[in-house]
Amino acid sequence: MYRYDEFDHTLVAERVATFRRQVARRLSGDLSEDQFKPLRLMNGLYLQLHAYMLRVNIPYGCLSSRQLRQLAFIARRYDRNFGHFTTRQNIQYNWIKLDETPDVLAALAAVEMNAMQSSGNCVRNITADQFAGRAQDEIEDPRPWCELIRQWSILHPEFSYLPRKFKIAVSGAPQDRAAVKLHDVGLYLRPNGAGVIGFEVIVGGGQGRLPYVGHTIREWLAKEDLLSYLEAILRIYNLGGRRDNPQKARIKVQVNALGAEEFRRLVDEEWEQIRFTPQLTVPRAEIERITAYFADPAWEQLTDASATVARQRSADPAFDVWNRANVVAHRRPGYAIVNLSLKAPGIAPGDLTADQMDKVAELTDRFSLGELRVSHRQNLVFPDVQQVDLQALWQALQGVSLATPNIGTLTDIIACPGLDFCALANARAIPVAQDIGRHFTDVAALQDIGELTINISGCMNACGHHHVGHIGILGVEKNGLEFYQLTLGGSSGEDASLGDRLGRSISAAEVPVAIEAIVTRYKALREGEERFLDTYRRVGLEPFKEAVYGQNPPRRQAVA
Amino acid sequence: MALIREGRLVPDPFTDASGLENLPAGVPLIVSLEQWQTRRSALLASGQRLGLRLKSDQPPRLIAADLGYFSVIALEFPKYRDGRAYTHARMLRERFKFAGEIRAVGDVLQEQLHFMHRCGFDTFDVTGPDPEKAWRTIAGDHTVAYQATGDGQPRALDLRKGTGP
Amino acid sequence: MDPTGQMVLANRLADGQVVFLATDGSWVEDIARGALARDAVAAQRLLADAQLAESRNVVVEPYLIDIRDAAGRRQPVAFREAIRAAGPTVRTDLEG
Numbered sequence: 066m067y068r069y070d071e072f073d074h075t076l077v078a079e080r081v082a083t084f085r086r087q088v089a090r091r092l093s094g095d096l097s098e099d100q101f102k103p104l105r106l107m108n109g110l111y112l113q114l115h116a117y118m119l120r121v122n123i124p125y126g127c128l129s130s131r132q133l134r135q136l137a138f139i140a141r142r143y144d145r146n147f148g149h150f151t152t153r154q155n156i157q158y159n160w161i162k163l164d165e166t167p168d169v170l171a172a173l174a175a176v177e178m179n180a181m182q183s184s185g186n187c188v189r190n191i192t193a194d195q196f197a198g199r200a201q202d203e204i205e206d207p208r209p210w211c212e213l214i215r216q217w218s219i220l221h222p223e224f225s226y227l228p229r230k231f232k233i234a235v236s237g238a239p240q241d242r243a244a245v246k247l248h249d250v251g252l253y254l255r256p257n258g259a260g261v262i263g264f265e266v267i268v269g270g271g272q273g274r275l276p277y278v279g280h281t282i283r284e285w286l287a288k289e290d291l292l293s294y295l296e297a298i299l300r301i302y303n304l305g306g307r308r309d310n311p312q313k314a315r316i317k318v319q320v321n322a323l324g325a326e327e328f329r330r331l332v333d334e335e336w337e338q339i340r341f342t343p344q345l346t347v348p349r350a351e352i353e354r355i356t357a358y359f360a361d362p363a364w365e366q367l368t369d370a371s372a373t374v375a376r377q378r379s380a381d382p383a384f385d386v387w388n389r390a391n392v393v394a395h396r397r398p399g400y401a402i403v404n405l406s407l408k409a410p411g412i413a414p415g416d417l418t419a420d421q422m423d424k425v426a427e428l429t430d431r432f433s434l435g436e437l438r439v440s441h442r443q444n445l446v447f448p449d450v451q452q453v454d455l456q457a458l459w460q461a462l463q464g465v466s467l468a469t470p471n472i473g474t475l476t477d478i479i480a481c482p483g484l485d486f487c488a489l490a491n492a493r494a495i496p497v498a499q500d501i502g503r504h505f506t507d508v509a510a511l512q513d514i515g516e517l518t519i520n521i522s523g524c525m526n527a528c529g530h531h532h533v534g535h536i537g538i539l540g541v542e543k544n545g546l547e548f549y550q551l552t553l554g555g556s557s558g559e560d561a562s563l564g565d566r567l568g569r570s571i572s573a574a575e576v577p578v579a580i581e582a583i584v585t586r587y588k589a590l591r592e593g594e595e596r597f598l599d600t601y602r603r604v605g606l607e608p609f610k611e612a613v614y615g616q617n618p619p620r621r622q623a624v625a
Numbered sequence: 626m627a628l629i630r631e632g633r634l635v636p637d638p639f640t641d642a643s644g645l646e647n648l649p650a651g652v653p654l655i656v657s658l659e660q661w662q663t664r665r666s667a668l669l670a671s672g673q674r675l676g677l678r679l680k681s682d683q684p685p686r687l688i689a690a691d692l693g694y695f696s697v698i699a700l701e702f703p704k705y706r707d708g709r710a711y712t713h714a715r716m717l718r719e720r721f722k723f724a725g726e727i728r729a730v731g732d733v734l735q736e737q738l739h740f741m742h743r744c745g746f747d748t749f750d751v752t753g754p755d756p757e758k759a760w761r762t763i764a765g766d767h768t769v770a771y772q773a774t775g776d777g778q779p780r781a782l783d784l785r786k787g788t789g790p
Numbered sequence: 791m792d793p794t795g796q797m798v799l800a801n802r803l804a805d806g807q808v809v810f811l812a813t814d815g816s817w818v819e820d821i822a823r824g825a826l827a828r829d830a831v832a833a834q835r836l837l838a839d840a841q842l843a844e845s846r847n848v849v850v851e852p853y854l855i856d857i858r859d860a861a862g863r864r865q866p867v868a869f870r871e872a873i874r875a876a877g878p879t880v881r882t883d884l885e886g
């Protein structure tokens with residue numbers, strides 16, 4: 066993975082020093098809260114319901130065991146012994162003290178991490194496929210390009226006060242595991258007609274109050290044009306994005322107001338002016354330097370060990386189920402990609418305790434060449450596990466409750482912090498996820514239901530990606546009580562779609578019952594191996610509406 | 626008016642007349658785009674030195690052909706959060722090759738001086754009691770840049786010698 | 791359920807903790823030790839004190855919340871403020 070050199074180290078160290086000064090000025094009263102707020106946000110520090118929250122970047126989801134140990138240290142020393150992984154490859158701490166924040170940032174800098182631009186109206190953490198560099202279906206590793214974009218975006222003098230936040234995601238595989246089409250800019254690495262790999266550029270996707278699937282404005286962009294093209298997009302957005310209404314300030318609104326064609330024309334017009342400027346060209350040596358950090362690790366020469374694993378699997382049904390749910394094929398013979406589920410029944414999705422972090426770090430060194438990944442579905446990934454080690458790893462993961470065999474199933478729920486932590490929330494999200502997790506514990510039943518994503522957000526901001534869950538759950542508030550609005554048919558994949566509203570909102574207690582009704586109806590309707598999403602797309606909303614509201618309509622009274 | 630140039634308070638010979646009904650005679654004037662458009666020939670005939678004040682929704686390309694008449698372009702930040710003038714400044718310097726003074730006016734905060742400077746601003750009407758101190762405070766905050774702008778500071782990308790892992 | 795009074799709640803500047811304004815002008819973490827205003831005049835006085843503390847950079851975003859009586863204990867009326875006062879309803883395993 067990428068390592069900081071002297072320039073990267075200096076930049077981050079200077080940033081920490083600057084923030085230390087700003088915090089001191091705030092504490093002494095030299096800065097008012099109004100003046101300080103944008104400064105702390107640019108360093109990832111929010112003020113939430115209970116305390117300050119610090120959001121730390123995990124660039125394109127890559128993490129080393131050493132970094133994870135430091136995250137554990139920070140959780141213990143400066144927080145309450147846990148961290149929360151978000152849907153944008155960040156980790157959040159919920160009880161950081163303002164006067165200790167500069168020390169936390171220094172502790173992060175010591176392991177080449179930072180919280181720069183994890184909030185604010187600027188380019189946020191660049192996200193990517195968590196299987197980058199390892200997936201069998203991958204065309205090219207997106208990580209070197211993510212790193213290049215990261216550097217271009219950090220402290221950009223022109224684009225640090227955009228109309229609104231700006232999120233970029235990159236995938237190098239045809240199967241989209243990074244919700245690329247739901248980003249302000251999404252990039253797919255793709256070959257053109259001549260077989261040369263470049264980028265498909267998608268603009269104007271996003272969730273929140275006004276959800277949109279992005280538009281492709283360029284089928285293929287040469288790699289050497291990446292920075293100039295991004296700069297052109299950002300410039301058109303910086304000048305033309307709305308600044309009168311924060312709800313309408315994202316690039317998606319601009320793109321949809323102008324039409325994708327007109328937006329593309331404006332971008333192209335600007336791009337032609339800057340395309341060949343040396344300021345936006347990247348020296349070949351620098352691309353090679355960055356790419357070298359993502360070279361294949363020291364894999365051993367192994368032969369495929371599927372037969373051994375198959376024998377172990379047939380001898381142990383639980384190991385078999387875990388393999389089926391959580392283990393993914395690797396492009397290198399003898400290796401496997403392993404998902405660590407942060408969705409054990411009853412646990413807040415995405416939470417990891419300091420003790421678990423330390424244990425995972427140890428297992429990372431033992432089983433995955435010292436490196437792990439974070440996925441936008443709030444799970445962890447070991448990218449380089451030898452197949453012959455799978456059983457030992459599985460046993461070790463069970464000891465820290467990270468072997469729940471539910472990846473991609475109904476209980477692999479995305480949930481934002483919701484009203485338990487978030488100052489913007491309308492309703493809680495975590496307890497709803499916990500209830501569903503407790504309701505569906507039968508592993509065989511989950512496997513039978515198959516691929517089904519449930520995404521929960523505590524408000525319209527949609528950090529829990531409810532619009533693109535196969536089943537989406539949105540928390541709303543009515544007369545001081547929490548209710549939940551269900552949507553069906555969303556997808557964040559290459560076939561991205563936004564969910565349709567099922568009907569009137571229901572109480573928290575009714576949610577697991579409603580999910581059960583939807584699943585039962587799906588099982589009755591599915592044809593062959595059909596996924597829930599495909600059944601839904603074939604039969605539409607009505608059968609499910611009837612299943613949930615029909616014979617046995619949910620009570621209106623919420624249970625507080 | 627507290628105008629900062631290269632870290633020092635400097636006198637401002639210009640009168641900002643962009644909000645005035647009657648334009649003073651005999652002094653260097655900063656006028657609004659509307660004033661320039663409606664009184665152009667009178668202003669040119671007066672022989673006064675001229676500056677132009679642009680609002681954040683008035684991109685410099687609107688007056689690209691007239692830039693030669695102005696020794697100052699003042700770009701307005703109606704709120705510090707409105708980042709359009711960063712782009713305007715780069716356009717003036719890098720695209721239209723404007724060599725005169727680019728002045729930051731409006732809600733100009735200490736913590737933004739660095740980015741402004743990098744985008745091509747060279748004078749700053751800084752909000753706050755002690756602009757020289759503000760400048761000193763932020764000087765040296767950032768010595769490394771990942772981006773090249775018109776100011777000529779090299780990017781980290783160009784300084785590295787391709788030494789990899 | 792009528793509120794039995796109002797209290798001022800805020801985040802303490804230095805560490806972000808949720809705190810209540812007490813009668814002696816200090817800020818306390820325990821809701822039972824905070825000042826309870828029984829009428830609108832007293833509430834406005836509390837809020838004015840809180841805003842002064844905000845301008846002196848002691849707390850951030852103070853505001854009045856309605857309090858009701860719950861079996862002899864003070865309970866914020868609004869669900870959101872109840873969570874602010876008591877902490878998250880999840881992860882109670884990791885308090886402290």
Ligand code: SF4
Nearest residue numbers: 481487490523524528
């Ligand atoms: S979706 Fe709403 S409640 Fe959830 S984290 Fe985002 S802003 Fe907070």
